[in-house]
Amino acid sequence: MARAPAAPVADVSVDLIRAAGVKVTRGRVRVLDALHAARQPLSHAEMEMRLDEGSEPAMDRVTLYRILDSLVACGLALKAVDTRGVFRFSAAGAQRQHANHVHFRCTDCGGVFCLKAEPPPPPRLPRGFRLNELAFDLRGTCAGCSSREAV
Amino acid sequence: MARAPAAPVADVSVDLIRAAGVKVTRGRVRVLDALHAARQPLSHAEMEMRLDEGSEPAMDRVTLYRILDSLVACGLALKAVDTRGVFRFSAAGAQRQHANHVHFRCTDCGGVFCLKAEPPPPPRLPRGFRLNELAFDLRGTCAGCSSREAV
DNA sequence: GCTACAAATGCAACAAGGTTGCGTTTACTG
DNA sequence: CAGTAAACGCAACCTTGTTGCATTTGTAGC
Ligand SMILES: [Mn+2]
Ligand SMILES: [Mn+2]
Ligand SMILES: [Zn+2]
Ligand SMILES: [Zn+2]
Numbered sequence: 310m311a312r313a314p315a316a317p318v319a320d321v322s323v324d325l326i327r328a329a330g331v332k333v334t335r336g337r338v339r340v341l342d343a344l345h346a347a348r349q350p351l352s353h354a355e356m357e358m359r360l361d362e363g364s365e366p367a368m369d370r371v372t373l374y375r376i377l378d379s380l381v382a383c384g385l386a387l388k389a390v391d392t393r394g395v396f397r398f399s400a401a402g403a404q405r406q407h408a409n410h411v412h413f414r415c416t417d418c419g420g421v422f423c424l425k426a427e428p429p430p431p432p433r434l435p436r437g438f439r440l441n442e443l444a445f446d447l448r449g450t451c452a453g454c455s456s457r458e459a460v
Numbered sequence: 461m462a463r464a465p466a467a468p469v470a471d472v473s474v475d476l477i478r479a480a481g482v483k484v485t486r487g488r489v490r491v492l493d494a495l496h497a498a499r500q501p502l503s504h505a506e507m508e509m510r511l512d513e514g515s516e517p518a519m520d521r522v523t524l525y526r527i528l529d530s531l532v533a534c535g536l537a538l539k540a541v542d543t544r545g546v547f548r549f550s551a552a553g554a555q556r557q558h559a560n561h562v563h564f565r566c567t568d569c570g571g572v573f574c575l576k577a578e579p580p581p582p583p584r585l586p587r588g589f590r591l592n593e594l595a596f597d598l599r600g601t602c603a604g605c606s607s608r609e610a611v
Numbered sequence: 612g613c614t615a616c617a618a619a620t621g622c623a624a625c626a627a628g629g630t631t632g633c634g635t636t637t638a639c640t641g
Numbered sequence: 642c643a644g645t646a647a648a649c650g651c652a653a654c655c656t657t658g659t660t661g662c663a664t665t666t667g668t669a670g671c
Contacts, residue, residue, distance in 0.1 A: 331647085331648095332646090332647060332648065334647090334648065334649085336648080336649080337648090368649085368650090369649070369650050369651070370650095370651095371649085371650075371651080371652095372648080372649055372650070375648075375649080376648090376649095379648090394657085394658095
């Protein structure tokens, strides 16, 4: 007894951040931890609320924006815009697995379904265009919503 | 002779607006005309610039927002958020012609570009799913933004 | 055509989301 | 344990979009 240390056994976020080649700061660790814990992509406002709950003093609004962007820049987070036009962030591991297949998005319930098919090769781009990501989305009504609708 | 009137021969936008059951105002006609003439969905800012080029006095910023929303409300325009989180508007009929080709969305300026390639055939869907629309979007930086960025 | 009234407009103020500039602090390097 | 570049805090600013209210305008009914 009297041994059990406040032991930092294995801190995933810290390691990821260090491996990404940027400085390991308290802010970045807190934010990346929160992203990993989240079930859905978080907006800046939502992130701010989650961080406020903790014991540490809230970080500056601008700093949070910069931390989120830096995590995106070094590949540890993803940034996407939601239907209201607000940016949402998620831990990178969570979405990379969705890069190589097609998605079906239900316009009724908002659900996203992963299909087996993989997206086709990108067509040739006009001169000067730089491709970053490719999304092949089918939109319609999912099985559940279709049957419910057919009443 | 002396006959040739300042003839309003056939004003598509006016008829559409009247048929939609809302008041036909100069503002709405100008905006819907611009939407019909546009090759891509336009943001509020882009629309404002196009209207400024004309001879008529620029309309108020808020009025433009309200006109765009009213056109959406009566089904004459469509509203969608672009990669930057900015709303873009298009004439309602126009999107059918965009159904059969691929789009490139610039994550920098939010621009939407029509590519020549046509989307691949949709993969088989699970039982009960109903396909409505199919979007093959490439995301990245357009020629303009790429060169500007490379300075 | 004129009138009355709802609908649309202009203007000012507000709000959320996001960015920039700059002086101070902090994490890493040697 | 410096020295230094990166990160941070703070204030100010920008863009996009909304709300309230007084004034103008389109249109239906006469
Ligand atoms: Mn998926
Ligand atoms: Mn198109
Ligand atoms: Zn559904
Ligand atoms: Zn661009």
